[in-house]
Amino acid sequence: MSILHSHQPIEKIIDKSSDALYVQIVERIRQWIRTGQLKEGDQLPSERELAEIFDVSRVPVREALKILEFLGAVQHVKGKGVFVQKIDVNQVIGSIDFLMSxxxxxxxxxxxxxxxxxxxxxxxxxxxxxxxxxxxxxxxxxxxxxxxxxxxxxxxxxxxxxxxxxxxxxxxxxxxxxxxxxxxxxxxxxxxxxxxxxxxxxxxxxxxxxxxxxxxxxxxxxxxxxxxxxxxxxxxxxx
CATH class of the missing domain: 1.20.120.530 (GntR ligand-binding domain-like)
Incomplete structure (x- = not known):
């Protein structure tokens, strides 16, 4: 199920004056994975949908997704979308914590x-x-x-x-x-x-x-x- 249609509340980015919006987006997606709102194999919302959720342009969303892909948290499948990797999620989250600190x-x-x-x-x-x-x-x-x-x-x-x-x-x-x-x-x-x-x-x-x-x-x-x-x-x- 898409996180857009889940019954759990979605927390938007608060500090839009920050230059590091992508960092906040990475943190939110990390929380979704950690709390189970997104599980291994789940498809993430599209760039447009994520920009809508966070009330930002697609630029910081795209940057956040690239970081998550580089760290192995998600995988972009051409023609299908971005999916949570079927790997050791805790290990990946640790890498994200290290990088985003x-x-x-x-x-x-x-x-x-x-x-x-x-x-x-x-x-x-x-x-x-x-x-x-x-x-x-x-x-x-x-x-x-x-x-x-x-x-x-x-x-x-x-x-x-x-x-x-x-x-x-x-x-x-x-x-x-x-x-x-x-x-x-x-x-x-x-x-x-x-x-x-x-x-x-x-x-x-x-x-x-x-x-x-x-x-x-x-x-x-x-x-x-x-x-x-x-x-x-x-x-x-x-x-």
């Missing part, structure tokens, strides 16, 4: 984590990469180029690039840590690539990193990776 500072913390993990992985990838690793990294770059040309979201392709570099490091512990943080790191990447003007810039960094990995130049690859993440963090700081 202080979104801006959490993003900075995530970038520091990315710098720690990805820079070291880039160094190792330049020393250990195989021909197969290089092909996988190149494929991610090609996908990103195609998405830019078609005006599509590039954050997923960017994520594939970074995951391929992690894999090319051939370090089991780094891969495991990266996997555990995958959803949150995906969110940080999405936030830094929201502006289409950033897409070509990020692509340029990716190509430079690949070039240095192929050349086996660990020092140069690390320098580019650091600059890439530093610039992305600056974008987040500007809001």
């Amino acid at each position: 202080d979104p801006v500072h959490t993003l900075f913390d995530l970038f520091e984590a990315r710098e720690t993990i990805e820079v070291q992985a880039t160094h190792l990838a330049a020393l250990r990469r195989t021909d197969e690793d290089i092909m996988t990294i190149k494929a991610a770059i090609v996908e990103m180029e195609q998405n830019i040309e078609m005006g599509l979201d590039v954050s997923e392709a960017s994520g594939k690039f970074h995951a391929a570099v992690i894999a090319a490091a051939h370090n089991v512990v780094i891969s495991k840590i990266y996997g555990l943080l995958a959803d949150l790191l995906s969110y940080s990447r999405h936030q830094s690539l929201k502006n289409p003007e950033r897409h070509e810039i990020a692509l340029g960094y990716h190509k430079q990193i690949l070039q240095n990995i192929v050349a086996g130049d660990a020092e140069a690859a690390v320098a580019v990776a650091k600059e890439h993440l530093s610039r992305a963090k600056e974008v987040i700081a500007k809001g």
Whole structure:
């Protein structure tokens, strides 16, 4: 049953003067899941219906749904809608709590984590990469180029690039840590690539990193990776 037609009261967003309306929407949907108003496998109301419920535009609704999808709480099924994931809901809610407790500072913390993990992985990838690793990294770059040309979201392709570099490091512990943080790191990447003007810039960094990995130049690859993440963090700081 749609939450729109449930007999339980729907609490609207009160503080519409806040710049973080999407955070409040995430919190409300989290409450619906926690209290059982939305259960695993249930379909969420459409963007239009959610905007109606919260008395806001579709923009913060869309942003909230993206965050929930990145964190694994919901899944968008093309042509059907958005559904609550059939997973460990308590674990997902914990991730949401962590992220939403202080979104801006959490993003900075995530970038520091990315710098720690990805820079070291880039160094190792330049020393250990195989021909197969290089092909996988190149494929991610090609996908990103195609998405830019078609005006599509590039954050997923960017994520594939970074995951391929992690894999090319051939370090089991780094891969495991990266996997555990995958959803949150995906969110940080999405936030830094929201502006289409950033897409070509990020692509340029990716190509430079690949070039240095192929050349086996660990020092140069690390320098580019650091600059890439530093610039992305600056974008987040500007809001």
